[in-house]
Amino acid sequence: MRVVSTMQYRNLVENLEQQRDRNNRAQLQVSSGKRILNLKDDPLAAGEISNLEADSVQSARYLAAGDTALGKLQYTDTVFSHMLNLVTEAVTTAGATISLTNDAAYLEAQAQRVEGIRDELVSSSNSMYQGKYIFSGTATMTTPYPTAASAYQGNGNPIFIRADPETVVQTNIPGDQVFQGTDPQNVFQQLTNLAADIRAHDTNLISQDMADLQGVFDRMNGLETTIGNAVNQLDTIKARLNSAKLQNTTLQGKLGDVNLAEAITDMTLSQSALQATLQSGAKIVQLSLIDYLG
Amino acid sequence: MGTLLGSLYTGIKGLYAAQMGLAVTGNNIANVNTPGYSRQRAVLADSFSVQIPAGSIGTGVDVQKILAVRDRYVEYRLIEQAPEKSRDETLASGLSNIDAMFNETQHPGIQSALTALFSAYSSLASQPESLAQRNDVLTKGQQLTALFRSRYSNLTEVQLSSDRAVSSTVDQINALSSQIAKLNQKVVEAESGSSGIATANDLRDNRDELVRQLSNLVNISTTETESGAVTIGVAGGRLLVAGSNSYQLTVSSQPPYGYKDVFYGTTDITSDVTGGELAGHLQVRDTYVPAYKNDLDTLAAQITTDVNALHVNGYGMNNLIGYNFFTPWAGPGVTGAATAFSVDPAIAADVNRIATSTAINQPGNNDLATDIADLATALNLSGGTASYSNYYANLTFKVGSNASTAGDNETTEAAILTQLQNQRDSISGVSLDEEAAAMIQFQRGYQASAQFMKVIDDLTAYIISTFGQ
Incomplete structure (x- = not known):
């Protein structure tokens, strides 16, 4: 083929452009740590990374919601434990009065103790987490039991959080279910009655009150178990989401992150190729018969 | 002798x-x-x-x-090949700009803002009474809508640039065709019997170079007459240069957007322009960008519709009800949804209007907030097969794929053109x-x-x- 200088210059320039582009690309990959510098580099992977990022944010959303719910449920669990202790203490106190002789001072002291337990229980029923009542259903800004004599002020609605795409978890137990259930009176009224029965030393009624309080204990204990189950469920989901998130991140890395060893090798190779192109080009374009004449 | x-x-x-x-x-x-x-x-x-x-x-x-x-075959091949290469080069350049707009592998963009909004709504579902969470939802909503509007505006700027390029390219075509016609006349005169010049080599070289430049701008066909004049047809064989006459192309703004179409006399030949820079600019302006804009409109319309449908029937704090979260767009269809995409001013004025509950007097009720947060994964687009994120990811794929295809085509066409240029130089070069x-x-x-x-x-x-x- 007849080769003229314009062809050599054109080919040299195009080769140099290609080598510089390749070298520049390798440098950008190494410095950014990213394999995909433009969507056109790998549109499929870029689209997939976009989907994975969205999935990752969704996982983070569920994890964040789960963490908030976990905090509330764990706090609720603590309140339940405290309330169960209070109910147990009330039953123990009542039991101690049955076998004793009619010592008015002692009975008054025990009655006051039961009233103290009742007031503490009222306080627990008005527990707040992050400024919201935990036992008022969805009326979280309403005090469930302003006094021991008050009727329930909240509502019976549950609150759910989305723990993962398929699972919702209840994060509250409305106060009427906790403190009254299906009983004709709430636990505060029962304790008020117990205090009166202790003062009157009516052992039959005290026994009945004790049986009622045992029912309250069993109900609260059952609800605490429900809370515990929810905590366990959220822990399990959290572990699964974290694992999925890790896999997601790993996959994103595989798709989008540069293989440094490969990129550095490519950068070195492209640099060598660029140098070789420059050197050979400089030599070739110098060669002309004109240089050898005269 | x-x-x-x-x-x-x-x-x-x-x-x-x-x-x-x-x-x-x-x-x-x-x-x-x-x-x-x-x-x-x-x-x-x-x-x-x-x-x-x-x-x-x-x-x-x-x-x-x-x-x-000279080798006339190679000359003709060069003129045939140049429009392909120029069109793909222009396309690759225009689509690369768009690629950079939608490239979220290097920096956060619409996808991040989209998921951030629904995550914020999810956090609000965890604490529906929280003023801070409400403000976060508002902020994330404003960030998302601002990005949509910005991206749409960027695409419009690309269209306007392409539109201006269409005008200037047509001007160049007219200038070149006029010069070619003049050179035609000179070639014919020089090679006519009276002047005594067998072949007006330099004039022909000049004219051929102008024809090559013209073929970079638009798809043309050329034939040489016996007199030595070159006849040039443009966009479907319409006569652009015949002897010493050249015929001017014009541009005229067309509804609905006022972009300019290319006219030959009174005939709109825009759809017949298939090669050269002119075709590249037209395709960016009329084919690719409108498709991307339509996708943004579709996505914005779907989000607006879905969120508002839930939100308008929900209660905010203080039992406030009846507000759209996003400002509805006017239409028709999804047109204008992206440019109108914004958080409703009533919501921006008072975040307590952000609805979280389907029931009155229940500040802790998060059922509506959860439903809205769940929209993030709902398959409401592409015939029930794609979530908002999937749809947007597919848009980024399309942007990248189109840019990649144009780049690959340009590389291929450029290699062919280089080969032809080398072939020409091999024959005609010094x-x-x-x-x-x-x-x-x-x-x-x-x-x-x-x-x-x-x-x-x-x-x-x-x-x-x-x-x-």
Whole structure:
């Protein structure tokens, strides 16, 4: 083929452009740590990374919601434990009065103790987490039991959080279910009655009150178990989401992150190729018969 | 002939031929880097012979013509190939700009903002009474909608740039076709019998270069008439240049957006423009960007519709109800949804209007907030197969894929064009080696002819001095 200088210059320039582009690309990959510098580099992977990022944010959303719910449920669990202790203490106190002789001072002291337990229980029923009542259903800004004599002020609605795409978890137990259930009176009224029965030393009624309080204990204990189950469920989901998130991140890395060893090798190779192109080009374009004449 | 004086003329012809050869060589060397220049050759032929008793004897050399070395097939292939390459180059450049807009592998963009909004709503579902979470939802909503509007505006700017380029390209086409017509006239005049020039090489080179430039701008077809004029057809064979006449293309703004279409007389030929920079600009403006805009509109419309449908029936704090979260767009269809995409001013004015509950007097009720947060994964697009994120990810894929295809096509077309340019240069380009050799060749020829004339002169002088005494 007849080769003229314009062809050599054109080919040299195009080769140099290609080598510089390749070298520049390798440098950008190494410095950014990213394999995909433009969507056109790998549109499929870029689209997939976009989907994975969205999935990752969704996982983070569920994890964040789960963490908030976990905090509330764990706090609720603590309140339940405290309330169960209070109910147990009330039953123990009542039991101690049955076998004793009619010592008015002692009975008054025990009655006051039961009233103290009742007031503490009222306080627990008005527990707040992050400024919201935990036992008022969805009326979280309403005090469930302003006094021991008050009727329930909240509502019976549950609150759910989305723990993962398929699972919702209840994060509250409305106060009427906790403190009254299906009983004709709430636990505060029962304790008020117990205090009166202790003062009157009516052992039959005290026994009945004790049986009622045992029912309250069993109900609260059952609800605490429900809370515990929810905590366990959220822990399990959290572990699964974290694992999925890790896999997601790993996959994103595989798709989008540069293989440094490969990129550095490519950068070195492209640099060598660029140098070789420059050197050979400089030599070739110098060669002309004109240089050898005269 | 056969006489001493006759031989002197033979020598002079040799000198003249060598001079012409050197002149052509010098011209070739001077034009070694001139775009479109075709190397020339002085075509030499032995001069007429005279009959003598012993036979016939030549009378030296004549320069028959100065020939430009060309291959018409390669020239035509170059003109056919250039529009393909130019179109793909323009497309690749325009689509690369769009690629950068949607490239979220390096920095956060719409996808991040989209998921951030629904995550914020999810956090609000965890704490529906929280003023801070409400403000976060508002902020994330404003960030998302601002990004949509910005991206849409960026796409419109690309269209406007392409539209301006359409006008300027048509101006260039008209200028070139006018120059080609003038050169046509000059070529015909120069090569007509009266001027005595066999082939107007330089004029033809100039004209061919302009035709090549024209083929970079628009798809053309060319034919050469017997008179030497080139006839050029444009966009479906409409006559652009015929002899010394050129026909102007015009542009005219068309509804609904006012972008300019290309007209030949009163005929809209926009759809017939399939090659060259003009086609690249038109395709970016009329095909690719509108598709991307439509996707943004579709996504914004779906989000607005879905969120508002839930939100308008929900209660915010203080039992506030009846507010859209996003400002509804006017239409028709999804048109305008992205540009109108914004958080409703009523929500921005009071975040307590952000709905979280389906029931009154239940500040802790998060059922509506959860439903809205769940929209993030709902498959409400593409016939129930794609979530908002999936849809947007597919848009980024399309942007990248189109840019990649255009880039690949450009690389391929450029390689073919380079090959053709090399092929043309291989035939018509100036080789300095050849010219150096030709220079020596003609120099030696000149020296030999001069030496020959000196011999004749010496002999003539001898005869004159011998017989003159």
